[in-house]
Amino acid sequence: xxxxxxxxxxxxxxxxxxxxxxxxxxxxxxxxxxxxxxxxxxxxxxxxxxxxxxxxxxxxxxxxxxxxxxxxxxxxxxxxxxxxxxxxxxxxxxxxxxxxxxxxxxxxxxxxxxxxxxxxxxxxxxxxxxxxxxxxxxxxxxxxxxxxxxxxxxxxxxxxxxxxxxxxxxxxxxxxxxxxxxxxxxxxxxxxxxxxxxxxxxxxxxxxxxxxxxxxxxxxxxxxxxxxxxxxxxxxxxxxxxxxxxxxxxxxxxxxxxxxxxxxxxxx
Numbered sequence: 225x226x227x228x229x230x231x232x233x234x235x236x237x238x239x240x241x242x243x244x245x246x247x248x249x250x251x252x253x254x255x256x257x258x259x260x261x262x263x264x265x266x267x268x269x270x271x272x273x274x275x276x277x278x279x280x281x282x283x284x285x286x287x288x289x290x291x292x293x294x295x296x297x298x299x300x301x302x303x304x305x306x307x308x309x310x311x312x313x314x315x316x317x318x319x320x321x322x323x324x325x326x327x328x329x330x331x332x333x334x335x336x337x338x339x340x341x342x343x344x345x346x347x348x349x350x351x352x353x354x355x356x357x358x359x360x361x362x363x364x365x366x367x368x369x370x371x372x373x374x375x376x377x378x379x380x381x382x383x384x385x386x387x388x389x390x391x392x393x394x395x396x397x398x399x400x401x402x403x404x405x406x407x408x409x410x411x412x413x414x415x416x417x418x419x420x421x422x423x424x425x426x427x428x429x430x431x432x433x434x435x436x437x438x439x440x441x442x443x444x445x446x447x448x449x450x451x452x453x454x455x456x457x458x459x460x461x462x463x464x465x466x467x468x469x470x471x472x473x474x475x476x477x478x479x480x481x482x483x484x485x486x487x488x489x490x491x492x
Contacts, residue, residue, distance in 0.1 A: 228293035231303060232323040235259065235275075235288040237315035240354055240463065244281040245288075255279070255315055259290065262310035266303065267294050276329040276470040277336055280422065282462030284355060287337075287469035291329040297322075329470075335399060337468040338414045340428040340460060342435075345408040356409075357464035363435035365405040371434040372401035372412065374445035375427060383451045386422030394420060401427075410435070413468070428460035 235255070243251035247260075259273045276289040294303070300320040307317050342359040343352065375398055382394035402413040412431055414424055430447065433439045439457065447455055 226295060227325075228295055229297045230291055230293050230323045230325050230327055231300065231320055232327060232329065233290050233292070233304070233307075233320045234318045235290055235315065236286050236318055237284060237288070238354065239279060239282050239284040241314055242281065244283070245275050245277070245279045251281075255285075255288075258311060258315055259292075259307070259317075262307040263292050263294075263303075265310050266298075266306045269295065274329050276333050277419070277467050278421075279465075279467055280425070280462055283465045283467065284463075285467040288467050289329045289333070289470040289472075291323060291327055332472055333418075334471050334473045335415055335417055336419065336470050338419065338424045339466050339468050340412045340414070340424065340431075341464050341466070342410040342432060343408050344410065354463055355466065357432075357461045359410065359432055360436045361408075362437070363410060363432070364437070365403055365410055365435065367437070367441055368410065368412070368431050368435040369403040370441040371431055371444050372403055374442065375448065376401055379448055380451075381420055381423055381448070383447050383453055383456070384423045384426040385420035386426070388420060396420065396423070403431075422459060424465060425459040425462065426456060428464070429457040432460055433457040 237255050242253055242255050245255045247254050247256045256273055256275060260271055263273060264271045271292050271294070273290050273292045279285060279288070300322060304317050304320040341356045342363065343356045344359055344361045344363055346361065348356055348358060378395065378397040380394050381396050382388055385394055388394050396416055396418055398414065398416045400415045404411045404413070412428060414427070427444065430439070430444050434441050434443060443455065
């Protein structure tokens with residue numbers, strides 16, 4: 225009996241033209257579907273591609289990690305090149321390597337990083353516009369940083385989630401939220417052990433309103449304490465969000481030494 229060979233890949237994509245990562249019945253264009261078609265063409269059979277994070281429609285990635293099995297061993301560079309030849313221009317496999325047979329891109333991840341980008345510029349350059357959300361020229365990075373400090377830690381983030389299941393744990397750990405300012409550009413880098421659907425965009429919407437002065441700096445803390453969804457700001461636009469990288473404990477895309485426990489219902 226032939227034993228399939230597992231591969232780990234780092235994937236980048238522009239999310240603008242995709243209905244998110246995950247294959248959906250009524251969404252013909254997803255990143256997962258594009259990758260499965262390309263890798264399946266190489267394997268000459270159906271191949272399942274599993275991603276570390278199920279990014280939403282319009283969200284980008286520079287360092288998504290995925291795994292898949294091929295029926296026989298192939299040189300990783302050849303796998304990368306053959307898959308890229310069959311992929312559309314807005315998604316690329318950046319690197320491929322052979323992985324342990326039990327490696328799982330999603331459940332072995334130790335932490336993930338998402339970056340949200342805003343611009344205070346009156347005119348956003350065309351090359352930046354697909355990846356950057358506009359914000360008021362008066363947006364204050366210091367106010368945003370003050371609000372960000374209140375959401376770091378292990379907390380119940382249900383109020384920031386979109387459609388969590390009743391049986392799904394909404395406890396997550398945010399290791400850090402780093403606010404950076406460079407000219408007109410404001411960014412928030414979220415590092416956490418996992419993220420609920422819509423969580424980063426919801427948090428970013430609140431942070432943006434704090435920076436604008438529309439809500440007080442303690443609004444995020446108030447939301448966590450009360451769970452009152454009427455206090456939520458509008459979700460930040462998907463185009464400003466990018467999955468930057470995923471860590472497995474031995475480097476950005478390395479294999480974890482020990483498989484961590486899977487949090488109940490962890491989705492993203």
